[in-house]
């Protein structure tokens with residue numbers, strides 16, 4: 025009988041990392057596992073501790089406690105420490121800089137410490153082919169556009185075949201038009217090289233586009249981890265919903281596992297009677313109906329009761345329109361998005377319903 029295949033250890037594992045600055049816990053018990061060929065995005069607002077986490081993994085910052093493991097081997101705890109240059113980690117930051125006095129080929133070859141001249145030249149050519157810049161192999165950085173320089177920087181970071189790639193907002197210096205293409209190209213190159221990637225960003229859209237797994241960080245802690253679809257559709261709390269999009273919030277109190285609202289009753293399974301809850305939903309999950317002689321649509325099981333609102337403001341955003349309503353029931357504002365162009369006049373009466381299967385009920 026064959027021995028069972030042993031499970032591969034994660035390419036990168038961090039366990040319970042903690043870092044204080046000025047008595048404040050900036051990174052608070054962060055643990056993560058990333059397998060080879062997997063991209064994890066550390067996503068969170070400015071100042072939540074993302075870069076500090078990355079810097080500890082790179083070895084340029086020391087943790088107060090916790091461990092860093094690579095391919096099942098301890099790389100750093102509070103006593104033992106492999107120096108940064110021996111960690112086989114590639115780095116890419118927003119303000120990546122190519123060496124201006126070195127040619128494109130020399131820039132890419134910079135980190136290659138082993139191998140003959142021919143082997144190095146072959147690796148450089150392979151990567152420049154891959155990022156579609158082989159024609160610039162003997163050119164200099166100032167002859168390249170920002171996007172092209174970024175691709176050279178990527179080739180340079182990948183040249184020594186790092187086991188792990190750490191990227192800190194690497195695309196934020198690029199204009200929007202370039203960015204999508206370079207993100208996609210970077211992603212496919214990283215996948216081909218089977219690198220484990222930890223990418224730091226504060227842009228949900230970037231994380232959704234790049235990540236196999238998103239680790240949502242707030243106040244030094246990872247508050248949720250999962251595939252982008254799961255983090256988006258099953259957010260851990262109200263702030264997690266709000267991080268990805270505008271939100272609407274209805275306040276209600278639970279009675280008999282139901283929360284009564286102007287939009288009808290919402291299920292609140294397992295929530296004790298008397299608990300105040302927030303019912304949270306995104307503007308794209310509001311349905312709009314025209315007023316028919318003072319009446320809205322009839323209630324349905326999927327969308328409940330319609331509530332009456334008056335248009336306060338409508339704006340066209342490109343691929344959708346955002347309409348804000350002043351609601352009759354308590355004077356609060358609710359937001360709805362509608363595909364394409366829909367710009368009703370201020371003061372127009374409409375009826376709003378909410379897609380129940382897209383609402384989240386959280387304790388207030």
Ligand SMILES: Nc1ncnc2c1ncn2[C@@H]1O[C@H](COP(=O)(O)OP(=O)(O)OP(=O)(O)O)[C@@H](O)[C@H]1O
Nearest residue numbers: 045046050068069070071072073074075076077226
């Ligand atoms: N060397 C330092 N000394 C003191 N405080 C620091 C130091 N480095 C970071 N901090 C603080 O730690 C907190 C987390 O910083 P960090 O750079 O990790 O956040 P971030 O999530 O990457 O934010 P951003 O997206 O703005 O870069 C911030 O409040 C920052 O001011």
